[in-house]
Amino acid sequence: MLVIENLQARVDAEDGDGRQILKGVSLKVPAGEVHAIMGPNGCGKSTLSYVLSGRDGYEITGGSMSFDGQDLAEMEPEERAAAGVFLSFQYPVEIPGVPTLTFIKEALNAQKRLRGEDEVPAPAFMKLAREAAAQLGISNDMLKRPVNVGFSGGEKKRMEIFQALMLQPKFLILDETDSGLDIDALKVVAEGVNALRNEERGMLVITHYQRLLDYLKPDVVHVMAAGRIQETGGPELAHKLEKEGYDKYAGEAA
């Protein structure tokens, strides 16, 4: 599903001398699997999520990334979204004046148009929204409010998962979805993510901590440091990291 090979990228800088962040990341996430990427601050985890989703400001300097056989680097962000790549943002963005449901409906229909599908009829959309909202404990009032405006950190993260439930992407990248969540909110969000889990859908879960992984139970855990995957293992690797920290990889980061 997602195949990343020796991916290298740097941040664009005005002087043309950007810092190299990704120094050869290789990773394969087959359909149906949940992979976690753990690592210290500044190791390149968030950069990886932005490069995968096509944010401006990064230059790919080597390697490749493909999704269902399509070269992601050749695609606009909205084309990647329509192909099924969804990024749950670490810091969801506020969009004043645009009601949440309007935003999602526009996005869903835009994706469907790009895929050559029919737009979703309003009643079906509303039914979907009610179900997803109930699952995540989101009030009607919240759906009418402008996107993320005045939401708490936890509410924003919950809204990201709500959007994923509505858009039904093929692949989810969760960028520190657990940050800013108290334990109850974490549980609700994790249940939302688990509801999305199925044999066709892949996930890449980026996190510092193992507590989200306790709920999500990833199939594979990668440790990332200094712009590379340093170690790959099963769920037990997350527990080991929780105990031992990232010091072991500090040498690589230098």
Add this chain to the structure above:
Amino acid sequence: MPAVKETIEDVRQLESDKYKYGFTTEIEQERAPKGLSEDTVRFISAKKGEPEWLLEWRLEAFKRWTQMKEPDWAKVGYPPIDYQEAYYYAAPKDAAKYKSLDEVPQELLDTYKKLGIPLKEAEVLLGVEGAEASAAEARNEGSQRKVAVDAVFDSVSVATTFKEELKKAGVIFMPISEAVHEHPELIKKYLGSVVPVTDNFFATLNSAVFSDGSFVYVPKGVRCPMELSTYFRINAEGTGQFERTLIVADEGAYVSYLEGCTAPMRDENQLHAAVVELVALDDAEIKYSTVQNWWPGDSDGKGGVYNFVTKRADCRGRNSKVSWTQVETGSAITWKYPSCVLKGDNSQGEFYSIAVTNGRQQADTGTKMIHLGRNTKSRIISKGISAGKSDQTYRGLVSVHGKAEGARNFTQCDSLLIGDTCGAHTVPYIECKTPKATLEHEATTSKLSEEQLFYARQRGLDEESAVALLVNGFCREVLQELPMEFAVEAQALLKVSLEGSVG
């Protein structure tokens, strides 16, 4: 949101045909001799068969105008206008009534079609005999909202729809040139009573040479049964358009009026100096909405309409209310400050504005709220969006006089910058001569953020749609004040106006 409904294909198409209203209609024009003199004024007045008093009124205005100086305080720059190089009157020949649809010049019908004017009843609009009855029948079957249209084609109001229905309600809605003959007492009483002949350079010019426009009178206690609408269009080469609109809402009356404007593409600049006067008596309410989409000139700043407009409402009566809502995306130069004079106690004035400038457009626009009566209230919401190499200024005055105890004003001016070659300026003037008033002013300037754009695109919206969505969100408080038909049109217009502004 309908603004983002277009498919990518449509957007591409629009790109090549960005100003879709830019076409010229080849119909015979009857024009006044070039230039402006007492003779021009007499010519126009004679063309319209005006009574002596109106000719005198015009000549008085002309005399004053020759002694006035063009204002230069606005933050706009343009080469000096040679007022002798323009034509001050152009009428489509045979603009009178038609016996049947066959007599209506095909070009005229095509023009309406291209304009997308909601003319299900072109016949009615063009004054074809017998059309009104059959159209009214058809209307009763459908449940869509009714809008009466008065189209001003160059200088002459071509026709007014729904006349019969309005007549039943006692509402007068007709070209002002007709009203001069049919309701001289009303015209004499109200014309120039809000914007005096000597008010300002452009208003005085208009008073001397105004060609046509709409007149509305809603009698006591009547709620106008439908929205009234006028479409203005400058067509003839080198003609200035000087409409004059007068709306009077008598005690307890209500009317909602929509004004839409377009102009064809021309290399030279076209002058447009309109005057709009609104009078609201006791407990009356007028809602005036404008979507202005005059030709803005090309990307090098060549051509385009100079839009120098005086719009003012007189809230004469107690508890009267006037609401201006405008979406301004066109014109090369805009100089426009729709105002409310709040004379009656408890009267209210509102100004909701979206102004978009792109390319080389320049706009200096805002409002004036003059509080004279007690407990008068005003509310100003202004959303300015600058893109390209454009420059935009919000200029507003809130003035509270000594007797206006209990007056309240709330002003919010937000500017949004797209790109880094445009400018936004806010110039609020506030005068308050009583300690018993409450004034609030909020202003923000922000840039369309790359973060927001990326967020929307990650969810599947292409760049143009994402910009449109963000801008619609920015303008939401104003868009929701617009009547339904206009809101849809306005959102589409915002999108088209901002094409190519990012990236």
